[in-house]
Amino acid sequence: MTIQNQHWQQSVFVNGEFRQPAGKAGIDVRDKASGEVFAIAGLADPSDVDEAVETAVVAQRDWARRTYAERADVLRTVAAVLTDRAPDFRELLIRETGCIAGKADYEISAASSELMAAASLASRPVGEVLASNHADRLSLSERIPVGLVGVITPWNFPLVLGMRVIAPALALGNAVVLKPSPETPISGGLAIADLFAEAGAPAGILNVVPGEEKVGRRLVEHPGISMIHFTGSTKVGREIAATAGGLLKKVSLELGGNNALIVLDDADLEQATMIGAWSSFHYQGQTCITAGRHIVQRDIAEEYVAGLSARAEAITVGDPLDATVGLGPMINTRQRARAHELLVEAVAEGARIVTGGSGTAPYFRPTVVVDVTPRMRLWTEEIFAPIAPVLVVDDDAEALQVANDTSYGLVDSVLTADLGRGLAIARELSAGMVHINDATPQDEASAPFGGTGQSGLGGRAGGDSNLDEFTERRWLTVAGSPVHYPY
Numbered sequence: 001m002t003i004q005n006q007h008w009q010q011s012v013f014v015n016g017e018f019r020q021p022a023g024k025a026g027i028d029v030r031d032k033a034s035g036e037v038f039a040i041a042g043l044a045d046p047s048d049v050d051e052a053v054e055t056a057v058v059a060q061r062d063w064a065r066r067t068y069a070e071r072a073d074v075l076r077t078v079a080a081v082l083t084d085r086a087p088d089f090r091e092l093l094i095r096e097t098g099c100i101a102g103k104a105d106y107e108i109s110a111a112s113s114e115l116m117a118a119a120s121l122a123s124r125p126v127g128e129v130l131a132s133n134h135a136d137r138l139s140l141s142e143r144i145p146v147g148l149v150g151v152i153t154p155w156n157f158p159l160v161l162g163m164r165v166i167a168p169a170l171a172l173g174n175a176v177v178l179k180p181s182p183e184t185p186i187s188g189g190l191a192i193a194d195l196f197a198e199a200g201a202p203a204g205i206l207n208v209v210p211g212e213e214k215v216g217r218r219l220v221e222h223p224g225i226s227m228i229h230f231t232g233s234t235k236v237g238r239e240i241a242a243t244a245g246g247l248l249k250k251v252s253l254e255l256g257g258n259n260a261l262i263v264l265d266d267a268d269l270e271q272a273t274m275i276g277a278w279s280s281f282h283y284q285g286q287t288c289i290t291a292g293r294h295i296v297q298r299d300i301a302e303e304y305v306a307g308l309s310a311r312a313e314a315i316t317v318g319d320p321l322d323a324t325v326g327l328g329p330m331i332n333t334r335q336r337a338r339a340h341e342l343l344v345e346a347v348a349e350g351a352r353i354v355t356g357g358s359g360t361a362p363y364f365r366p367t368v369v370v371d372v373t374p375r376m377r378l379w380t381e382e383i384f385a386p387i388a389p390v391l392v393v394d395d396d397a398e399a400l401q402v403a404n405d406t407s408y409g410l411v412d413s414v415l416t417a418d419l420g421r422g423l424a425i426a427r428e429l430s431a432g433m434v435h436i437n438d439a440t441p442q443d444e445a446s447a448p449f450g451g452t453g454q455s456g457l458g459g460r461a462g463g464d465s466n467l468d469e470f471t472e473r474r475w476l477t478v479a480g481s482p483v484h485y486p487y
Contacts, residue, residue: 007194009039012044015059016204021044021048025045029041032329053222055207056177058204060147060204063202063205066173069122072123098329114167117167117463130475136479139475144173144471147227148174149175149176149177149225151177152219152220153179156287157287159191174226176205179219228250229251230253254461255410257288257292260406261275261279262413262414264297266418275415287384288382292389293379295393330361330385345376350373351373367387369388372390374402396421404429410433411433411440411442413440416436432451444462448462449462449465
């Protein structure tokens with residue numbers, strides 16, 4: 001991929017055009033394994049947000065008047081362009097996010113699925129006839145677009161997590177101003193804009209302003225933005241919620257998780273250790289749906305830890321451009337240092353590392369930790385690294401109590417040979433998503449994705465949930481003739 005020659009270099013995307021940001025500044029985009037600067041994205045400032053909002057407000061009015069078939073056709077065309085350019089996006093995702101090829105391929109496929117699902121969403125019924133006490137009145141409930149959606153996305157799955165919001169928001173007649181993470185301004189922003197430009201999308205319905213905190217803050221505070229959709233940390237989510245709440249602005253927050261993988265004593269250990277390894281180690285553990293807590297019943301704990309450790313030791317860590325590598329680099333030195341800090345602190349408090357716990361920067365070997373207690377930060381906080389803390393419990397009741405002892409509520413999994421037993425536990429778990437006999441990382445365009453507690457605020461992404469996310473209900477009445485009142 002000749003990234004150096006791409007027309008989006010050092011640009012923002014406003015009103016259908018790539019142009020220099022107002023401040024003419026740029027963001028160095030680095031290969032996460034080598035550290036090489038392989039591209040430069042534009043670094044927007046608040047005035048770029050203002051211009052993007054101004055053009056998007058006008059564009060949204062026309063876009064909302066388009067037929068559902070026209071909106072769906074744009075999204076299907078974007079999906080076709082993405083398929084044609086899949087090899088370029090694979091290389092870009094590997095280099096910009098530090099993921100292996102398999103994760104990049106998944107992300108491209110999932111983004112395409114989001115586009116196709118959104119295209120079908122455009123034709124869904126959006127109203128209903130209501131009963132009325134007035135014989136000559138037609139009473140209707142209809143859905144109308146929210147208007148202008150400000151979208152702030154993270155770096156770990158930049159393409160699909162951007163498309164998960166952009167596609168349904170556009171399908172339902174909204175316009176979007178997108179601020180991708182400064183870690184992934186291309187795959188999470190400018191390259192997405194390029195797809196829409198090549199697909200012939202109307203100018204102004206999608207604008208991309210890569211930037212830092214002040215750009216995100218302006219997006220949240222701007223009076224022209226009707227709704228904010230944020231995916232990222234709980235800490236930042238709280239700040240956004242406070243600001244948006246003060247402005248009485250609709251907000252949807254997809255936040256962190258400290259997810260439990262419960263392994264019951266009748267689970268198939270070969271399968272359980274495979275699911276456990278994938279749940280904690282995939283993409284260096286840097287996802288909100290990673291399993292950060294392994295809750296294992298005592299009778300099988302020793303065997304489970306041995307099997308999980310063996311799988312961790314078999315994973316090759318290195319440059320993801322090497323096809324033999326299973327785990328790539330951490331996203332940055334700050335994230336790696338925090339994971340190391342949590343691990344060292346836990347060991348000082350009595351935890352024991354069975355395998356891993358080391359690695360030359362920017363890498364971090366998959367790690368299994370035992371003798372963990374429920375009060376250690378390694379157990380209570382989201383780790384965002386390839387670390388699997390294991391806590392041993394005696395029975396189902398204790399497993400359930402430990403799993404629910406968290407302020408998060410994103411996703412949990414239960415592994416067991418007895419589906420009735422697994423279902424009984426699943427129904428008592430305080431999480432927005434629960435999987436039986438499967439890994440915690442799951443995502444489908446047709447399924448409602450989201451959490452409770454500190455893991456989310458607002459609705460759900462996926463399927464019909466997007467109707468609630470990106471539209472408002474309006475009551476509309478039609479009287480057969482003018483109604484007369486006393487005065």
